[in-house]
Amino acid sequence: MMNAVQQPPHAYSEFALVLDPAIYEPLPDDWLIGITDVVGSTAAIKSGRYEDVNYAGASIIAALGNAWGAFDFPFVFRGDGAAFALPPDGIMTATSALRQVAAFAETSLGLVLRTGLLSVGEIRANGRDVKVAQYAASENATYAMFAGGGLKWAEQQIKSGRYLVKPGKYPTKPDLTGLTCDWKPFPSQQGEILSLLVEPQEHTSPEQFAAIARGVLAIFDAGQRQSHPVPRDIAIPNDENRHMDPETWATIASSSDFRKYDDGLRLTLDCTPGQIEAAEAILTAAKARGEINFGLHRQSHALMTCFVPSGNPDAHLHFLDGMGGGYARAAEMMEAGELPTTSPRCSAGS
Numbered sequence: 001m002m003n004a005v006q007q008p009p010h011a012y013s014e015f016a017l018v019l020d021p022a023i024y025e026p027l028p029d030d031w032l033i034g035i036t037d038v039v040g041s042t043a044a045i046k047s048g049r050y051e052d053v054n055y056a057g058a059s060i061i062a063a064l065g066n067a068w069g070a071f072d073f074p075f076v077f078r079g080d081g082a083a084f085a086l087p088p089d090g091i092m093t094a095t096s097a098l099r100q101v102a103a104f105a106e107t108s109l110g111l112v113l114r115t116g117l118l119s120v121g122e123i124r125a126n127g128r129d130v131k132v133a134q135y136a137a138s139e140n141a142t143y144a145m146f147a148g149g150g151l152k153w154a155e156q157q158i159k160s161g162r163y164l165v166k167p168g169k170y171p172t173k174p175d176l177t178g179l180t181c182d183w184k185p186f187p188s189q190q191g192e193i194l195s196l197l198v199e200p201q202e203h204t205s206p207e208q209f210a211a212i213a214r215g216v217l218a219i220f221d222a223g224q225r226q227s228h229p230v231p232r233d234i235a236i237p238n239d240e241n242r243h244m245d246p247e248t249w250a251t252i253a254s255s256s257d258f259r260k261y262d263d264g265l266r267l268t269l270d271c272t273p274g275q276i277e278a279a280e281a282i283l284t285a286a287k288a289r290g291e292i293n294f295g296l297h298r299q300s301h302a303l304m305t306c307f308v309p310s311g312n313p314d315a316h317l318h319f320l321d322g323m324g325g326g327y328a329r330a331a332e333m334m335e336a337g338e339l340p341t342t343s344p345r346c347s348a349g350s
Contacts, residue, residue, distance in 0.1 A: 010133075010134060011136035011142045012133065012134065012136065013135075013136045015135060015217070015259050016214060018133055018135050018145045018261045019209075019210040019213050019217075019261065021131075021147060021206035021207070021210070023133045024131035024132060024147045024148070025132055025133070026129060026130070026131050027074075027085055027120045027131070027132060028087075028120065029120050029121035029124065030087075030088040030119060030120070030121065031086065031087055031088065031119065031120045031130075032085065032086045032087070032088060032090060032091060032094055032117055032118070032119060032120075033083065033084070033085055033117070033118055033119070033120060033130060033150065033151065033154050034060065034064075034083065034084045034085075034086065034094050034098060034115070034117045035082075035083050035115070035116045035117075035151070035155050035158050036057070036059075036060045036081040036082050036083075036098065036113055036114065036115045036116075037057075037080055037081030037113070037114050037155070037158075037159070038053050038056050038057060038080040038105070038111050038113055038114075039111075039112040039113070039114050040111075040112065041079075041081075041111075041328040042325065042328050042329060042332055044111060045080075045324075045325050045326070045328055045329070046325070050303055050321075050323050050324075050325075050326070051181050051305075052109045052110075052111060053079070053111065053328070054079060054080075054181070054303060054305045054319070054321050055179070055181060055305060056080075056101070056104075056109055056111050056113055057077060057078060057079055057080045057081045057082055057305075058077050058082060058179060058305050058307065058319050059101040059104060059105065059113075059179065060084065060097060060098065060115075061075050061077065061084070061179075062174075062175070062176045062177070062178055062179035062307055063097040063100055063101050063104075063174035063175060063176060064084060064086070064093065064094060064097040065309065066174075066176070066177055066178070066310075067093050067096065067097050067174075067175060068086070068090060068093050071309055071315070073085060073086050073087075073090075074132045074144030074146070076144060076145075076146060076151075076262045077257060077305075077319040078262065079195075079326050079327030079328055080327065080328045081113075081114075083151050083154075083155070083262070085120070085130065085132065085144075088119075091117075094117055095117060095165055096171075097174060098115040098116075098117060098165040099115070099165060099167055099168040099171045100171045100172060100173065101113060101115070101174050102114075102115050102167055102171075103167060103168070103171040103173075104173060104174050104176075114158065114159070114164070115158075115164065115165045116154070116157070116158030116162075116163040116164050116165060117163060117165050118154060118157075118163040120150070122163075123150040123154055124150075126153060128149040128150040128152075128153040129147075129149065130146065130148050130150035130151065131146070131148040131150075132144055132145065132146060132147075133145045133147070133261075135260070137255055137256065137257065138251065138255045140251060140255050140314055140315055140316065141254075141255035141256075141257075141315070141316065141317050141318070143257050143260055143317070145260060145261040146261070146263055147206070147261065147263060148263070149202075149263055150263070151262060151263050152199065152263040152264075177310050178307050178308045178309050178310050179305070179306075179307050180305075180306050180307075180308070181238065181304075181305050181306070182237055182238055182242070182304075182306055183235045183236065183237055183238065183304050183306075184235065184236040184237070184238060185301035185303050185323045186229060186230060186231055186235055186270075186302045186303075186304070187300060187301050188229075188270050188300055188301070188302075189224075189231060189270055190223060190224060190227070190270045190271050190275075191271065191272045191273050192270075192271060192272070192273060192276060192298045192299070192300075193268065193269070193270055193298070193299050193301055193302045193322050193323070193324075194267070194268070194269045194270075194271055194276055194296060194297070194298055194322070195267070195268055195296060195297045195298075195321065195322035195325070195327050195329065195330045196216075196265065196266075196267040196269065196279070196294070196295075196296045196330060197264060197265065197266055197294060197295045197327065197330045197331055197334055198212070198213060198216065198264050198265040198283060198292055198294040199263060199264030199265075199292060199293050199294070199334070200264065200291070200292055201290060201291060201292060201293060203290075204291045204292065208291055209264075209291070209292065212282065212283075212292060213265050215282050216265070216279045216282055217259075217265075219275050219278045219279050219282075220267070220269050220271055220275060220279070222275075223269075223270075223272065223275055227269040227270055227271045227275070228253065228256075228258060228269075228270065229256075229268050229269060229270040229302040229320060230253040230256050230258070230302070230318075230320070231253075232250075232253070233249075234246065234249040235249075235304075251316075252306075252316065252318055255316060255318055256304065256318040256319075256320050257317070257318065257319055257320055258320045266327065268302055268320040268321060268322055268327075270302070276296070276298070280296070293334050293337070294334060295329075295330035295331055295332065295333035295334030295335070295338075296333065297322060297325050297326060297327075297329035297330045297333065298324075299322045299323055299326070300323070300324065301322075301323040301324065302320055302321070302322055302323060303320070303321050303322070303323040303326070304318050304319065304320055305318075305319045305321075306318050306319070307319070
């Protein structure tokens with residue numbers, strides 16, 4: 001199962017298809033699931049440390065793949081953390097990488113990165129599952145999609161103190177080769193950068209949830225470029241001496257993860273206030289019926305963290321989040337069980 005490199009034959013290029021539960025394949029019981037998240041990410045973001053939070057969140061993907069020697073395992077970037085699956089013979093590699101990125105986050109970024117590791121069998125024993133499908137965002141980038149509720153359950157358990165990977169006394173520095181933040185934040189072209197999380201309730205069937213999610217996606221797909229947040233024109237690099245041709249930039253834009261499925265919808269979109277209101281109406285009604293939970297956050301800019309594997313520079317991946325709080329703020333709203341009122345539009349400096 002590949003996140004990058006060449007598009008595998010079973011990868012789906014139409015995003016709406018990842019809502020079909022039939023395309024997901026269960027992982028073996030003895031596979032490992034790893035979870036990371038930045039503790040206190042919302043406070044760090046409010047203080048303007050959004051790039052550091054995203055870099056810490058993506059660090060396990062780079063560290064694990066570089067240590068494993070390949071990026072042939074499923075993973076997903078979640079803004080202030082990430083999740084991955086690895087075969088059982090990777091337990092030492094995974095444990096070491098988790099310890100290394102936690103130490104790196106603390107010593108180099110001043111952030112606390114919580115890390116945990118458990119087996120798929122342990123998740124199944126508690127009534128959830130971990131299934132994986134592949135979505136080909138472009139010819140160069142394929143992202144893993146997760147279903148079955150297992151990642152959500154594992155995240156909750158790790159946050160409560162179970163399955164934690166304890167820090168080592170003398171961890172070596174992680175190999176984060178290829179992980180960069182090359183671009184200045186992208187301003188919205190349509191009015192708002194929206195970070196949106198939508199998850200089914202325990203009793204909601206996959207078919208019920210898919211119908212709701214398709215209705216939401218249809219609203220944003222009708223927008224310009226399907227509400228893609230990465231601008232068509234070349235963005236401004238942090239390195240003013242860097243130059244890029246339009247063809248390369250188009251490849252970067254098409255390879256980004258602005259839409260994904262991770263036990264629910266996880267979207268970073270550039271859209272109009274009208275689109276947001278239409279989606280909110282669908283989601284609020286579904287929440288009132290007890291079918292879903294959701295959280296959203298509006299801001300003025302999107303942020304991209306890039307990963308380019310040193311052994312395969314064509315297989316670059318580009319992780320997106322909202323700059324003014326993004327997924328962390330949307331998750332905060334969802335966990336609080338709030339309904340949106342008038343969502344504040346955060347400026348680039350918030």
